[in-house]
Amino acid sequence: MESLERVYREEFGRVVASLTRRFGDLDVAEDAAGEALLVALERWPVDGVPANPGGWLTTTATRKAIDRLRRESHRDAKHQAAHMLHDDTPHEATGVVEDDRLRLIFTCCHPALAPEARVALTLRLLGGLTVPEIAAAFLVPETTMGQRITRAKRKIAAAHIPYRVPCAADLPARVDAVLAVLYLVFNEGYLSTSGDAPLREDLTAEAIRLARILRGLLPDATEVTGLLALMLLIDARRTARLAPGGELITLAEQDRSRWDRAAIDEGHALVRECLALGRPGRYQLLAAINAVHTDARDVRDTDWSQIAALYTQLAGIDPNPIVALNRAVAIAELDGPEVALALVDALPLDAYHAWHATRADLLRRLGRSEEARAAYDRALGLSDNAAEAAYLSRRRDQLGG
Template identity: 50%
Template sequence: MTDARVEDLLRDLAPQVLGALMRRYDDFAAAEDAVQEALIAAAEQWPEQGLPGYPRGWLIQVASRRMTDHLRKEQARRRREDLVAAQPAPDAVAPDTDDSLTVLFMCCHPALKPAAAIALTLRAVGGLSTAEIASAFLIPEATMAQRISRAKQKIKSSGLPFRLPTDAERPERLRLVLHVLYLIFNEGYTATAGPALARVELSAEAIRLTRAAHRLLPHESEVAGLLALMLLIDARRPARTHADGTLVPLAEQDRSRWDADTIAEGIALITETLPAGPTGPYQVQAAINAVHDEAKDAADTDWPQILALYGVLERLSDNPMVRLNHAIAAAMVHGPANGLAMLEPLADKLSGHHRLHAVRAHLLEMSGDETAAVAEYRAASNKATSLPERHYLMDRAAQLRRQAGPDVH
């Protein structure tokens, strides 16, 4: 079996094994460490020795042994030793229950900050090592290890039982889970910092985890909506950059390079989900991206439909970024002056974000005010933290200045 296939299998099994240990020991921090050790052992042995007959049971057995060793070393008091001795043999601990969803809800604990929840989800549910997660976020491994350790301790101190949320808790807890998956995808699709526009491993992992959530929650329309949204956006990834890594804006992308199969899957998913309801913001965002993906070229885009959908989205999720995108759609339908007017109330809320300046620059360019557009492109480039985005904005300002002549500075 190839290393890649083993890696995929281990990532699928990681939350199931963690769930089995949590049911037995009810110690998230220690169980997660034991599972990581079992995953490392499997990654080293399986490619050479072949898969065991029951991979999940093998991992549970190895992790249980690690857990038992941990308890024997760390729990000195006699009652703890008696507890270890009373545990069933490792061979008996291989329930068929798949606790992946429970583990996902636990990793997205409401007491955790988004950065901590993202790291813990990628490690405990995604099966990524601390080093892999640190590399993806361009921070030292030690820093990421501390972040994960603090998150596990916070869950432990909260006393949260290892169970699915109650009916009353579920809507808010599911909202947090979807938000964490959405953040992971966004960081992968457009990295906030660094030399590369995207971190493909993160967006791919977000899609994989959301697929798993959809499989476990097939009737949750927003889970389906988020998966459709990710697929419809990720389908455009092959055309987002030139060969040298420079950014290509949506309107200029070679749509023949878009992944047609992924688009078809996303459209089918959102087409099936929207009528079933209730409609949520992820479904509406998916519908917007479906309109973009269905257009043969930029000129063929159904902007009136997109504008109407942004009106719906703003009622469901009124935040500055939604209003920023709403202004773009309004400008495409009613002209740049309309869009610029809609940007004015956002000046304070998005003053530190490069996208406000970038959108304003684009609309000013549409209106023919090259001087103001150049200034906004420069302001956007100064605030962008992604190097490909910064270079694109700087190049756009320089190109517009050359086109406009010597009077534009």
């Protein structure tokens, strides 16, 4: 029953968030949400999916949680809480419930948790992915991922990590932590660091879905809008990005008619909307760069001076050599590969596969085949992505002698 799974994944975060506020216990909330799914699996195929599936799941999960707390009441004092909190308030689709998910995402992405735990916890509690799914996505054994999530939940309880939206003073930094988690989830889906699947649509879709929720909850946060636009504009090129044989197709060589126009239009509208507010940030500028790329129906129409200017602006707020590397790629189109190569060679990125791949491409265009071959070899040695490796080998093997 495909629709059940979809509804469940969409509603899971809502149910967990609502129950966490009510019972003050992530484990109780998570387990009860899982039990409610089992009931739904039994009943929905017979009775049909209820009109308000989120409300149904929350009510069912709440009953399960209260049952559990009553069963445990002889062992601890939680029964007091259960008695106090027991009521049959119907599920609300807006207002408090929306706030609950916002609380939950800030708890999951709290800086006191290890970054890898933040990602895992967000996917588990807000995204409704199972522990085996998350373990598979990040290529760690299930037991490791289970322990990581359990440990994070224990720390939240033991250290009293709060379940609320941070105060105004802390909010910008804390939103940044949430965005970093979502972008990490997206990138892991878009360019898996290893494994057989070069694209993981479940992860990219999940990151976009969570960014949409966050934007709905924080409509004035321009970087949230920027990140959503960025992910949409990258994801719009997904289907054009892999050849049938699994080889990566670079932006310049993609069949642009295969891009997802609806996603591009939405991304462009979001970029215009957030940049108009005059508070440019890292994600907004990256989104703007991708907007320029997706604006060109043919790679030859690309406005490279605009792209170079945006990278210069980005380097101003985020001075890091990877930004400089990407700027050099645009400079190659404007001022030629020789100028760009000089910029690239000055960057301290010897351990980064994309630096070697960029050098290889520039050297190839300069006709310096031997050096290009060596650079492709270095890039291949550092790349963990099968599709990218296939592309790099083909390019290397096409070099003249």
